[in-house]
Amino acid sequence: MYFKSRKEPFLFIFLYAITLVLLGSSVTDIITGNGWSHIGVHIIVFLSSGFVLWILHHTGYLLTDRSFRYHCGPISGEIALERVGEIVVGKTMYVGLKPALARKGLIIKYDKYNDIYISPESNEEFIGEVLKRNDTIKITRISSSR
Template structure:
């Protein structure tokens, strides 16, 4: 089952506001009409930054299955965690430091192995927890 990532106002404002500013910079560069070879590298960097951040924003999702476990995708970042490795899920908290393939606050902190944790933000925490418990009922859920 696939779960899209929830997008909250803070994250949306930061990503879309930053991209809007970068697009304005690009428009200013192109409206100048005197683009020389020294402008090519900054234009490529700006375009790459815009594309990458939009990819992170719109391309973040999670998959759950018995065979693969929890699979996360966030732009270039992707990976999988077998369900047997997950020991606990902390609900409704935000992980400010650490590994965060997420686009929202108040998501889920997934603790696995001995000391590892990952923060995800499915659109519905309850639906995600219900599905993961169907697949592996030994996972502890903490509020």
């Protein structure tokens, strides 16, 4: 089953705005003829913008019978469900592997010391599907005290 990543509206709008401003200024510079002397900068802007748009539109998670696959633009990986020990719900992880576009997602702890942060559109639906495949995974819910 495929799950899209939930998108934090502020982050989505902010990254799109910056990308459009940079692309717009580069294109305007090239069209007016002033930009050819800075073509290296424009190439970097186009490649960076493509990378950001790729991440914004192609971040998601595939849950199969035996594994969990994630992709965030060019970054992807796979974790066998038998390696997952715990899923923490409602907490945001700021350091580490984070193929996600929103806060208050899921921290998947696997092996002894590894974890990954994801933000599916529905945390509860994702957890339900995971537990159908491996009901030994511990679910820890962090309540919001604010």
